Each structure stands twice: as structure tokens, then as C-alpha cells.
Amino acid sequence: MSSNQLDSKVPSGPLANKWDKHRFDMKLVNPSNKRKYTILMVGSGLAGGSAAASLAELGYNVKCFCFQDSPRRAHSIAAQGGINAAKNYQNDGDSIFRLFYDTIKGGDFRSREANVYRLSQVSVNIIDQCVAQGVPFAREYGGLLDNRSFGGAQVSRTFYARGQTGQQLLLGAYSALSRQIGLGNVEMYPRTEMLDLVLVDGHAKGIVIRDLVTGEISSYSGDTVVLGTGGYGRVFYLSTNAMGCNVTAAYRAHKRGAFFANPCYTQIHPTCIPVAGEHQSKLTLMSESLRNDGRVWVPKKAGDKRPANQIPENERDYYLERKYPSFGNLAPRDISSRSAKEACDAGLGVGDSGRGVYLDFADAIGRLGQNVIKERYGNLFEMYQRITDDNPYDVPMRIYPASHYTMGGLWVDYNLMSNVPGLHVIGEANFSDHGANRLGASALMQGLADGYFVLPYTIADYLARVGAQNISTDRQEFKDAEQQAKEKTAKLISINGKRTAESFHRELGRIVWDNCGMARNEAGLKKALHLIPELREQFWADLNVTGESGSLNQSLETAGRVADFMEFAELLCQDALHREESCGGHFREEYQSDEGEAVRNDKDFTYVAAWEHKGVGSPAALHKEELEFENVKLATRSYK
Amino acid sequence: MLDIVNEELAKTDIEPIHFDHDCREGICGMCSLVINGVPHGPQAATTACQLHMRSFKDGDAIYIEPFRARAFPVIKDTIVDRSAFDRIMQAGGFVSVNTGGTPDANAIAIPKTASESAMDSAACIGCGACVAACKNGSAMLFVGAKVSQFADLPQGQPEKTARAKAMVAQMDTEGFGNCSNYSECEAVCPKDIKVSVIAKMNREYLSATVKTLS
């Protein structure tokens, strides 16, 4: 392991002035020159969609790619709960600094101060922008915007549109994007998957893609490549992510030299519907907003099989309220998830599988009436009932943690550019703002901050420095990359073994969940690092992909994505093994207090671990970015 | 459900049935199956991906088809091309504001009833079941939902006539049929969008054409 320092390019000066100063110091592209530049935008979610629209408005040529049939279907659409912004509309003491502080603390002091501060600063612009687009946020009777509270915060700063906030924000970005497509400023390529990144003289200048309808593999060139391709939560197989979510674009860029930062910071969301059967391929989230009014509990006695309503009050353990009296049911996600796991490990779990805890609305319904609860969470209650056949107005919900979000991602500097010049990474695909744990309602904020208000400025700095180049895809670099992608595809098809990619994925997910899930330890991680390469070998020997590569072929698409997860899982475990501390979503059982709380090791691990690819099966090389805290004091995170 | 069928088919080396799906939560609008003759199947206000096997009896035969409509060509098996919807949106399904320079979000108060009603229309997931259910293959519910959302909000006012006109014109170009008030669209809509949005759109459209005439 080498350990070169990485330069984050954080501007000097006081925290509150950094972004202003930076905007002044950066180079600009002259308005009439913008059309000479082509930007390849991979992804059309909140990050990619908002960036593509904003960049096109500025005058750049944008080509935008997504694997769904329409940019409106990116997985951002599924976000339910809300988006944070330091508007202080509720007059409850919120401020940019408070949102900044909550986010740094929520991330367990493992994120970059300057980025998080900038995020908090632009958060207020996001809400203005979305309202101007016609996003129908929830309102109060007076006609002003309503807010709710989310985990890890004691102020009410979360804006929402029923339980469909992500949908409404994405449709806002999609409408802006559609307008630019209609004007001819963005060329949209749906049902198109990026398979590789093309470097020219060390700069990211193109991508190799597969047209998912015709199966044709070809490439596109541009002046810069932006990845807004989402997170890698499906490495666990079962997760709340959509079926198509993948690590492919980010991982293949990693194989071309982009460093992957903090892969072990994964978020396991506390409130999901528990696993119900062997064939399940997808888990469903119940928004964290439910914890505003729902109370989490388990029976005090192990093995208590009575129905919830027959367990008297004094035989229930409202464990979050007991352990964290000041945050109670709104304790952050990592803490709530781990507490649920502990309760179930102790035999207190509810439901047939014993892997579940109650989320009970009886008190809230008694206090506020069923109608108020219905107005707040109606569609979530319906969704729950549809899936479980239980009516949550009558019986408490059963919930259990599941993989949901990934804080790790490709390393980027303050300009959102990776260590590969010309490769920018935005949204969940980068590692930037959430440290070791993301607070609820902060991913939508970050995706839109990156896309609307950060990248459109910082990308100019790169473009102005290198100038417009008009690179042709006839160059050898493109031909070689296309050839390699074709060979890999042909190989997947030609194995002709017995197992589907799906079944390999399920097995991989179980290894990763068991050994690198909510709690990790050295022995388990070493075991996983032994099992994953074995499984990968079987994958390449016994995979069965039906059909052919020259047409629409979903089993081939799955196989390609699983192939990348097979390699990426090893990197995830390697990072988790190397980080000998517990922080945020990364809980190492060896490093905990007597009360079972996470124990960080600030002396040795206050850094970002950015990994350099060294070949499949070889350990990646470590690069460090030391984190400096000038404005907050590193403290033990306490929500008691 | 189809996952299991497909895993079994793969074991016998038969190419699985291709079907569009992604979120499996009824929100992305990707899934597009006609089940036993009904787009998204028998359960009201539910997408195909959220339909549970308990909606059927053991041993029942289940018929699966693609969404059929002139404007939705079939690509493969049950997968259809719904890009016509995107083009309708590109024609006018937006408020023309650029990023930046927008007023404070609380600068305009919007009555709660108006924003709730806008939200009812905005809940559309763009799946196209309304088109598949309609004898005429009409996209009026889809277009009506977008036009209504903006018609309910102050932000949508400056462009309301131009928007309705442009979206309807594109809808016609794409080969969607007319609305003759069968209301099949409302019956299959997984998000419970009401045909009243069509009436609202007609009002906007009419005022648009009247304005150009006069």
C-alpha cells in the first residue's frame, strides 16, 4: 500500500467565503465559446438531469445517456421523504451553519468541511428553483411551504411533496431537461448503457456504450465526461434500489484509473419492509418521515409471540426513546439500524422470521386522529398494506433495516472532478458530502446541488484550461476500448454454463450482507475476501446468458452488471477491513464502547481512503486525503 | 412473479420473457404489462410490479401482453417504445425557467387546495396504461395531467395557452387517438388520475385556439 496525499483543491480562507472566492478565482468559458464544447453526461437522475439541463441552458452541447427508456425513470424517482434546506422558514433556529454542522456530525466527522458548507449554502437555492419549475411541495393553510423533521436534526427543515418528493423533484429536473432536448441543446440517449471510459492522453474524453435495443456497441467523444450514475447499494443484492441500479459506470471508470473513495461507507436504512421469501429480489423502503409520528419498539421478553396489541405497555421496550432520549425515534439511520439488529440478535424480533421490529402509530392516531395521519402518510400506509396485507392503522408496521444508499463513490476534488482529469462525478456516484453516514433528505439536496449549482460553474474551470478539442472517435483509443467491450460481452454469452447471473448476484449479496453489512469484523471480512474471488471464478465458468448480444437482451445486461459487482465487492471488503475503527455506517465490532456505541479512531483514520485499481484480484492501492477540521471540533457523536 | 418464470426458463435454456421494470415500487412507470386483458392487471390503482400473486387463485392461467397502441411500437416481447410521451413533454411540458435567478420559494403563497390539486395531477408516472386501455389509443389523460398541474399553479400561468397547444399538437403528430369519453383510462390509472384533468385541459386548449383565432 502506497499512500500519496490527494489534493482536494479546497480554496483557502474562511469557510463561509470559500465558495464565493472560488467562483471568482475559477476560469470562465466565454458565452459564445460554450457551444464549441461537448459534455457527455451519463445519468439522468436528479444529479445528471439537473446538470444536463443547466449546462445546456448555459450554451454547452450536451449528450445525455441513461439505461431506462426515459430520463424520467431514473431511480431518484423513488425517493419518498423529502429534501433538506436551511431556509429557516419555521423560525426554529436553523441556519446554514446548523445544517452544515448537522451534516458533518451526522457523517461522523468523515467528510470534507468545505464541500458540506457549500452544500448547505446552495440548499436554499434548490428550493427556490424547484418551486419556480412548478414542483408542488406541501403547503400550509396560509399558502406557504410546509416542513417536517428528519433523523439527526432537531429543527424542521425538510421540504416534501406527499411521500413522492423524489418523483416531483425528478419530474422538475426532467421538465427542464425536456425543454432543452426540445430546443435541440441536449441529445438524449435512453436505453443506452455506458460500458467503458475512454482516455486520450490521460484525460477523460469519451465513453463506450451499448445500445440496449439493437445491442450495438459504439462510442462517443466529448470534451469532458460526467458520471451521475447513482449508488452501488445493490452489491448486497437485496436493497431498496431499483433493479437496474449498478456500479458499472463508476467501476469501469475506476478500472481506467479513477480512485474509488470510502466504499465501506454504506447506509443500511432502518425502516424497510422485512424480507418475506427466498425469491424476493427487491426490498421496499418505508420513508424515515414515518419516524416523526411512529414509535419503534420490541417486546421486552424474548420469544413473546403475542399479537402487538395484546402486549401491555410495560412489557414493551421503546428502545430508541430509552437509549437516545433527546433524539428518540429520530436517531440517525446507522444508529437506529444497528439498534434494530441488536434487538433481533437478542431474540426480541417480531414477525415470523424474527427479523423485524414494530413501528407503531397508535399513539399518534390517538393524539392527532386518523385523518391527520392519513394526510401525512396515506400513500405510505397504502403501499405497506399492499405489500404485507396488514393494515397499519390497526396493527403496528413491522420494519427491518435494508441496504439503501452508498456514501462511498468515486473520489472527487472540490470541483467535483476525479483524479482523472476531465472526469467529473456528481450525485450518489461520488463520495463527496456525507462522510460515513448520510442524514435523511440530504441525498436529494446533494444531487441537485451538484447538478444545478456546483458543476455548471466548476466544469468551466476545466474546459477553459484545456480548450475545445473536437476529438474523433476514429482514434485508436476509442477503437481499442470498443474492442475490449465487445470481447467482454462475447465472453459473457459464450460461457454457456448452468446458472443465471441473478442467482450469482443473490449469492454474492448474501456473502456481502453477512460479512460486510450492519456489523463487520476482521474474521468475517477475511472470510468474504476469500469467498468472493471463489464465487467470481464460478461466475466466469458457469454463467448462463440466454439469447444473443445483437438485440435487446436483459439477461446479458444483468450479467454485465453482476460481473462488475463481483469485482467491486472485493474492494468494498478490503476497505472495510483496512478501516480499523467504527464510524457511521461502518461498524466494526472490535471497536465499540461498553454500551455498544461506535468508537472512532481519529488519530489514525481521519482521512478519506481513495483506492487505485491494480488489476482484478490484486489488492487496490491506498491513497489518502487527510481531513482537516477547522470549524467544528471532532467529538463523539451523541444523540442521547 | 415473472422473475421466477424467467429463472425456470433460463434453466431450460429458453430465452426469458423480456419485460420492462425497474423500481418495483409503482413509481418509476417502467412496468407495462397487460394482465388478463387489463393494463397493470386486475387490482385498482396498482401497477403491475406491485400486483401480488395473492390477487390470483392457485392454478389460474394468467395472460400477459404488451401495452398495445399505435403510438407505442413493440420492441421485443412485452417491451414497447413510449418515447412519444417524452416528445410530448419536450413540446411544452415545462415552465420555461433557467437555473438560477428565481425568487424566494415563499415569495408567492399558493393556496393549499391549489397545490394539493396540482399534486394529484403531478402524481402521474407516465406509464402509458391510459393509452393502452383506450379504444382510440388516446393520450389525453397523460397530457391532461401535466397541463392541469401547471394550470393549478401560478408558475404555470404565463405559458398556459402555449403549453396546451404545443402538447396537444405533438400528441396528434405522434398518432395518439381522440378522446371519446370512455373513461377506461381513469379505470386503469395506477395513480388514480381523474378524467376531470381532461376537461381542464380542453378548457385550456379551447382558450388557446380561441385566442389564436381572434
Ligand SMILES: Cc1cc2nc3c(=O)[nH]c(=O)nc-3n(C[C@H](O)[C@H](O)[C@H](O)COP(=O)(O)OP(=O)(O)OC[C@H]3O[C@@H](n4cnc5c(N)ncnc54)[C@H](O)[C@@H]3O)c2cc1C
Ligand atoms: C427508496 C429510496 C428512497 C429514498 N428517499 C430519499 C429521500 O427521501 N430523501 C433523500 O434525500 N434521498 C432519498 N433517497 C436517496 C436518493 O434518492 C438518491 O441518492 C438520489 O436520488 C440519487 O440520485 P442520482 O442522480 O445520483 O442517481 P439516480 O437517480 O440513481 O440516477 C442514475 C442515473 O444513471 C443512469 N445510469 C446508471 N448506470 C448507467 C450506465 N452504466 N450507463 C448509462 N446510464 C447509467 C441511470 O439510467 C439514471 O439515469 C432514497 C433512495 C431510495 C432508494
Ligand code: FES
Ligand atoms: S417497475 Fe416501477 S412502476 Fe412498476
